[in-house]
Structure formats: structure tokens, C-alpha cells
Amino acid sequence: MPAAGNVKVSQRGQMSIPVALRRRWNLDQGGVVRFIDLGDAALLMPDGPEALEGFVLANAPKFVKARQAADADLASGKTTSLDNYLARQSSRGRSSKANKRREGEC
Numbered sequence: 001m002p003a004a005g006n007v008k009v010s011q012r013g014q015m016s017i018p019v020a021l022r023r024r025w026n027l028d029q030g031g032v033v034r035f036i037d038l039g040d041a042a043l044l045m046p047d048g049p050e051a052l053e054g055f056v057l058a059n060a061p062k063f064v065k066a067r068q069a070a071d072a073d074l075a076s077g078k079t080t081s082l083d084n085y086l087a088r089q090s091s092r093g094r095s096s097k098a099n100k101r102r103e104g105e106c
Helices: 021-023 050-075 084-102
Strands: 035-038 042-046
Touching: 021 035, 035 050
Parallel strands: none
Antiparallel strands: 035 042
8 A cells, every 4th residue: 555645535535545445444334544744745544542642642743844954955955855854864863873983973
């Protein structure tokens, strides 16, 4: 199943979750889905572990900042995807930690 996709929203605000997700989330017979409003996006997840929601909320500012930077790159003509931007940021973080270890700061 693709990691992302589109669903139609009815006039009443209803939408269908793809069958592969319903099966994986054990929603075959129906159930509750949580959502988190991230500003210009929303995150859907099966109702359940509060730890996941806490993790997402804790990392939402990083996501929003990365999304804004990626959008700015695209607007200026750079073709950087969000995935590439995040990978770049992640490798910068690893380089920074390695330098600190060499310098005895960690």
C-alpha cells in the first residue's frame, strides 16, 4: 500500500479509510480514529496508545519547520522534497554529534 494517498470527503464530512489501513488498524468492523490538527495538515491514527500521540505532538514543530523550509526551497526553484530535506537535517545532526564526541563535549 502507498504511504500516502487521497480520499474524497463527502458533503457531510465523511471519508473512507483505505481497506489496507482498516485491516492493519483492526477497524474491519468499524472503530475510532484519532486526529491531530497540525495547522495546515492533519494526522490520522488508530485510537490507542497515548504514547504515539505524545510523540507526534512533541515532534509536530519539527515537522512544520521542515515543511516550511521545503516549501520555501520549492518556491525558490529548488526541487527539494520534504524527505530529502529531513534526510539532510538528520545527517547534519549526526555529523554535529560526531564532531562533539571527537572534541570531548559529549
